[in-house]
Amino acid sequence: MRVIAIVNQKGGCGKTTTAINLAACLAAQSRNVLLIDLDPQAHATLGLSIKPEEAERGMYEVLSGEATLDEVITQVLPRLSLAPSNIALSAIEQFLAGTPERERQLASRIAALQEPYDYVLIDCPPSVGLLTFNALIACQEAIVPVETSFFSLQGVVKLSETIKLIGEKIGHEISVRILPTKVDRRAGYAKEILLKMRERFSDVTLATAINLNDKLREAAGLGLPITEYAPESTGFKDYMALAREVISIERGREKDRQTGLGPLSRSGVLFAINAPGAHDVKLAGDFNGWIPDRDVLSLKDEGGLWKKFVFLGPGSYQYKFVVDDEWREDPQNSVVAQDTLGGQSSVVVVEALTVTMVKDHAVAARSGGEPQVVPM
Numbered sequence: 001m002r003v004i005a006i007v008n009q010k011g012g013c014g015k016t017t018t019a020i021n022l023a024a025c026l027a028a029q030s031r032n033v034l035l036i037d038l039d040p041q042a043h044a045t046l047g048l049s050i051k052p053e054e055a056e057r058g059m060y061e062v063l064s065g066e067a068t069l070d071e072v073i074t075q076v077l078p079r080l081s082l083a084p085s086n087i088a089l090s091a092i093e094q095f096l097a098g099t100p101e102r103e104r105q106l107a108s109r110i111a112a113l114q115e116p117y118d119y120v121l122i123d124c125p126p127s128v129g130l131l132t133f134n135a136l137i138a139c140q141e142a143i144v145p146v147e148t149s150f151f152s153l154q155g156v157v158k159l160s161e162t163i164k165l166i167g168e169k170i171g172h173e174i175s176v177r178i179l180p181t182k183v184d185r186r187a188g189y190a191k192e193i194l195l196k197m198r199e200r201f202s203d204v205t206l207a208t209a210i211n212l213n214d215k216l217r218e219a220a221g222l223g224l225p226i227t228e229y230a231p232e233s234t235g236f237k238d239y240m241a242l243a244r245e246v247i248s249i250e251r252g253r254e255k256d257r258q259t260g261l262g263p264l265s266r267s268g269v270l271f272a273i274n275a276p277g278a279h280d281v282k283l284a285g286d287f288n289g290w291i292p293d294r295d296v297l298s299l300k301d302e303g304g305l306w307k308k309f310v311f312l313g314p315g316s317y318q319y320k321f322v323v324d325d326e327w328r329e330d331p332q333n334s335v336v337a338q339d340t341l342g343g344q345s346s347v348v349v350v351e352a353l354t355v356t357m358v359k360d361h362a363v364a365a366r367s368g369g370e371p372q373v374v375p376m
């Protein structure tokens with residue numbers, strides 16, 4: 001079971017939209033999902049058509065010990081369940097004031113769940129108080145939605161530090177991933193901000209970005225996830241891509257366990273393009289902030305095959321070759337997608353220790369070590 005907190009102290013950055021729609025898209029991809037609404041404003045509850053005032057028991061009762069988590073859960077769609085909240089939850093801080101272990105209440109309630117879930121997503125309130133602490137202690141992973149148009153590096157750095165500190169304090173590491181949200185393609189600066197974000201936080205920024213899309217707002221107003229309201233929309237495609245990326249991290253972790261390489265192992269991809277007449281070939285993608293050849297190891301063989309090696313963790317990545325200053329998709333790869341910059345790019349999906357671009361080679365590499373190219 002993966003427990004993922006959706007957290008950012010800033011309101012309006014897309015936490016609830018992400019919690020609801022990532023949950024629905026994971027369920028659409030056959031995962032059993034529980035969404036916990038940990039915000040007294042109950043937007044996730046409302047966003048799934050449950051009237052907060054009619055939810056007799058919710059997260060207040062769970063955290064105060066009056067009910068178990070299983071008892072308050074309602075199934076809202078196949079494979080998607082909700083633990084609702086309402087305004088009563090705002091009084092929980094006071095209720096728990098004198099309680100020892102008050103920051104570990106949610107973790108112990110989740111540990112006691114009877115129903116098996118693949119994913120538990122926690123929609124956090126827009127503040128770093130007791131509720132958010134409970135979420136961070138209960139999770140192994142955090143997704144931090146960051147509104148791209150008002151991106152503040154400072155705010156994100158601070159939040160990541162807080163999360164890291166909490167991880168140290170409680171003795172388990174929380175992997176933090178940043179999700180760019182509300183990307184406005186029409187605004188010229190959005191592209192620049194997105195590039196900066198990927199450059200600055202390349203390790204932790206998710207490959208998927210969520211575009212601004214009115215359908216997402218409308219769906220929330222009608223109490224429906226985007227999977228039910230507008231399955232053709234950009235919002236739907238973006239959240240499905242996010243769900244796939246989140247699932248690919250799951251596969252990577254599973255393989256890491258099987259191979260015994262542990263969390264430090266890193267896979268890489270060997271990209272290759274045949275360009276015998278070219279003077280210069282570079283590689284750019286969302287993994288290096290679209291800066292040609294940044295963080296890329298280059299090799300060229302006699303026949304004019306240019307090879308580019310990049311350490312890449314599990315996930316989905318977009319890329320292009322830059323052949324004598326001309327940007328090109330990979331001619332060997334038929335998988336393409338519209339990129340967040342408005343053009344079209346090739347796409348590679350990395351599971352742990354996989355290589356796809358060169359037919360007869362597999363590449364496995366450990367972090368810090370030399371990449372080994374081994375014949376398959």
Ligand SMILES: Nc1ncnc2c1ncn2[C@@H]1O[C@H](COP(=O)(O)OP(=O)(O)O)[C@@H](O)[C@H]1O
Pocket residue numbers: 010011012013014015016017018043126181182183210211212213214216217218220
């Ligand atoms: N990608 C998006 N495109 C359009 N509107 C969005 C998008 N993401 C969020 N919104 C809208 O922005 C507002 C704030 O989003 P919300 O998810 O509630 O943020 P938070 O939970 O962080 O406060 C809501 O009205 C929501 O419908």
Ligand SMILES: [Mg+2]
Pocket residue numbers: 015016017039043124
């Ligand atoms: Mg919210």
